[in-house]
Amino acid sequence: MSTTDTRVTELTAGGRPFLGGTAFDVAPLGYTEAEYALSGTASAYARAGDGLRVVEQAGYTTRVLVYRPADAAAFNGTVWVEWLNVSGGLDAGPDWIFTHRELMRSGAAWVGVSAQQLGVHGGTGLVGLATPGLTGTDPARYGSLAHPGDRFSYDIFTQAGTAARTATGTILEGLTVERVIAIGESQSAFRLTTYANDVDPLVRSFDGFLVHARGGTAAPLDDDGDPAAALQGEPVRFHDDLRVPVLCVEAETDLLTLGYLAARQDDGERFALWEMAGTAHADVYTFVTGPLDTGTLTIEELAAASVPVTDFLGMHVDLPVNAGPQHYVMNAAVSHLDRWVREGTRPPTSPRLEVADGAFVTDELGNVRGGIRTPHVDVPTAALSGFGNRGDPVAFLAGTTTPFDTATLAACYTGRDDYLARYAAATDATVAAGFFLAADAEEIKAVAAVNSPL
Numbered sequence: 062m063s064t065t066d067t068r069v070t071e072l073t074a075g076g077r078p079f080l081g082g083t084a085f086d087v088a089p090l091g092y093t094e095a096e097y098a099l100s101g102t103a104s105a106y107a108r109a110g111d112g113l114r115v116v117e118q119a120g121y122t123t124r125v126l127v128y129r130p131a132d133a134a135a136f137n138g139t140v141w142v143e144w145l146n147v148s149g150g151l152d153a154g155p156d157w158i159f160t161h162r163e164l165m166r167s168g169a170a171w172v173g174v175s176a177q178q179l180g181v182h183g184g185t186g187l188v189g190l191a192t193p194g195l196t197g198t199d200p201a202r203y204g205s206l207a208h209p210g211d212r213f214s215y216d217i218f219t220q221a222g223t224a225a226r227t228a229t230g231t232i233l234e235g236l237t238v239e240r241v242i243a244i245g246e247s248q249s250a251f252r253l254t255t256y257a258n259d260v261d262p263l264v265r266s267f268d269g270f271l272v273h274a275r276g277g278t279a280a281p282l283d284d285d286g287d288p289a290a291a292l293q294g295e296p297v298r299f300h301d302d303l304r305v306p307v308l309c310v311e312a313e314t315d316l317l318t319l320g321y322l323a324a325r326q327d328d329g330e331r332f333a334l335w336e337m338a339g340t341a342h343a344d345v346y347t348f349v350t351g352p353l354d355t356g357t358l359t360i361e362e363l364a365a366a367s368v369p370v371t372d373f374l375g376m377h378v379d380l381p382v383n384a385g386p387q388h389y390v391m392n393a394a395v396s397h398l399d400r401w402v403r404e405g406t407r408p409p410t411s412p413r414l415e416v417a418d419g420a421f422v423t424d425e426l427g428n429v430r431g432g433i434r435t436p437h438v439d440v441p442t443a444a445l446s447g448f449g450n451r452g453d454p455v456a457f458l459a460g461t462t463t464p465f466d467t468a469t470l471a472a473c474y475t476g477r478d479d480y481l482a483r484y485a486a487a488t489d490a491t492v493a494a495g496f497f498l499a500a501d502a503e504e505i506k507a508v509a510a511v512n513s514p515l
Contacts (some may be wrong), residue, residue: 064307067220069125069231075202078126079195080145080173081153083161084352088164093131097232098205099123101173101220104392105212106282113263113282119209121179125221127158127232129170131299137168138239138443140269144218144249147179149455152195154326155343156273156391158351163392166356166500169399170233174221176252178284181208211284214252215260222308225424240402243267244395250275255282257307258300260479269306269402271394274342276319296323303331306401308408310335310394311386313421313429313447314342314458316414328410330458333401335411337390337443338432340382341460346374348459351388364395364511369462371452378418378452383460385445386435389501393472396498409495418458426473427463433496436487436505440480442470442514464480470515477515484509 072078078096084229087094091281100122106113130136141164143150154173157164164171175181175195181203183194183365188204195203208217224231229239245253250272257270258279279297299307309332328334350366358366369381397408415422415431422430437445445461450456465473474480485506491497497505 067099067224069224069458070098070100072096072098072124072202075199079152079203080126081149081151081353082157082352083121085355086353087128087165088131090355090357091131091135092128092165095127095232097125099217099221099224102221103209103213103216106215106258108282113367117212119213120207121209121213122205122207123217124203124206125224126173127170129233131237133235134296135168136170136236138237139403140170140172140233140238140241141244141395142174142218142222142225142241144170144176144243144253145173145180145246146245146247146249147177148187148248149235150184150190150333151177152180155347156244156271158347159273159388159391160395161351162354162356162374163395163498166507167396167399170236171227172221172232174218175206175208176214176215176218176221178208181206188458190257190454191264212282212285215256215282218256219260219264219266226266229472232345240399241266242267242269242271242398242402244271244273248271248280248332251278254279254297254299257303258297261304265304266310267305270308271398271400272307272309273391274312274315274319275309275321276315277321277323286402297322298324298326299329299332303329305456306331306333306398308333308335308394308398308401310337310391312337312340312342314416314460315447316416317344317419317421318448318457319368322416325413327427333408333410335390335394336414337385337387338414338429338434339383339438340385340387340390341447342458343455344383344385344387344460345369346388360507360511362415363504364508367508367512376453376455378450378456378459380450381462382450383445384443384462385460386437386505389497389505390433390435392501393458393496393498395475397495401470411486426469434485434494435491435496436509440487442480464514474515477513478515480513481506481510
């Protein structure tokens with residue numbers, strides 16, 4: 062069980078908070094940023110019969126980064142606690158990138174937790190990139206941090222969630238916290254799978270889980286071995302007796318490259334699975350658009366930042382990365398999960414992506430059939446895939462965008478007006494189905510109009 066000696070101390074020395082996330086100041090958007098050292102004694106677990114037992118305890122000091130409404134009256138009662146991702150060898154907040162627009166306009170708070178040792182002390186991540194971690198990046202700010210190992214990560218994350226819920230005197234002082242929801246993408250999703258299945262019944266700390274882009278396996282309880290081993294192993298499904306709602310959101314890459322197809326399961330009483338057509342594990346929004354997307358950019362600026370690229374963050378891939386609508390679907394995902402936790406209203410049911418003989422079934426234009434349908438695949442100007450790129454280490458996760466040639470466009474549409482009318486209708490249909498938010502619809506249509514090849 063978690064201990065109760067957790068302490069929270071604001072970090073103010075050195076430079077600014079370090080995170081692979083958004084690159085803009087949140088203050089003009091009505092939010093505040095603060096960073097804290099979270100200290101305590103964490104437990105490590107081992108399996109015992111149908112549950113877990115504590116096998117070891119150790120002291121720790123890690124960091125949590127908080128974005129919250131500056132005006133407490135604007136807070137909607139929900140805190141999203143993200144298990145920061147360390148696949149690149151450093152702490153990153155991919156789900157903050159994907160969902161920050163919806164979290165801020167809805168008045169939610171967000172807490173990013175350096176739950177794993179790699180983010181704190183550095184090393185080589187899952188994709189083969191080595192970094193010095195927080196302590197090496199800014200010793201003046203983070204020199205006091207000490208992480209005892211990933212077998213303690215689950216309890217560290219629990220204690221961060223408990224600190225968020227307590228609010229008074231801690232990281233969210235002044236806010237009335239009603240719900241605390243865990244969220245994590247990629248490697249963090251592997252760990253949240255284990256957490257939701259095995260740790261949550263013991264600690265009962267979170268009110269829901271958004272598990273984004275997991276593979277077929279789940280993370281171990283210990284911290285031995287190569288992180289890449291998480292991509293192999295037996296498939297792990299979510300338990301039938303989940304305590305709280307779990308929404309699992311998967312891109313094309315996640316099903317086949319990361320092996321989630323082997324763990325695919327039907328929806329259950331507290332489980333829902335969304336599979337998104339035309340999406341990759343990471344995409345142009347992850348690498349380029351999202352870090353800049355304040356919600357105040359002009360449509361022309363947003364459209365220019367949404368063009369698929371081959372060079373980003375000092376890396377190069379051979380083909381333009383995927384430009385699918387994953388972030389808009391993720392906005393809908395956080396909105397629906399918040400409502401599920403808040404009111405008991407289930408998210409809409411997602412069709413499954415069509416698979417035959419271990420491969421996706423595609424239409425005559427190269428886009429996958431089935432799954433969550435969006436205008437990007439139903440009224441396309443390109444084939445969007447979660448596969449097929451090459452180059453720097455992230456290429457296998459970045460997918461591709463293959464624009465249609467002039468002849469294909471002419472065969473699909475009578476002209477620009479035809480394309481835009483059909484695109485607008487498909488956008489409205491995705492909103493009606495519940496997989497886009499109405500608040501995003503006009504932006505989606507406007508960006509398509511600016512970037513249209515017709």
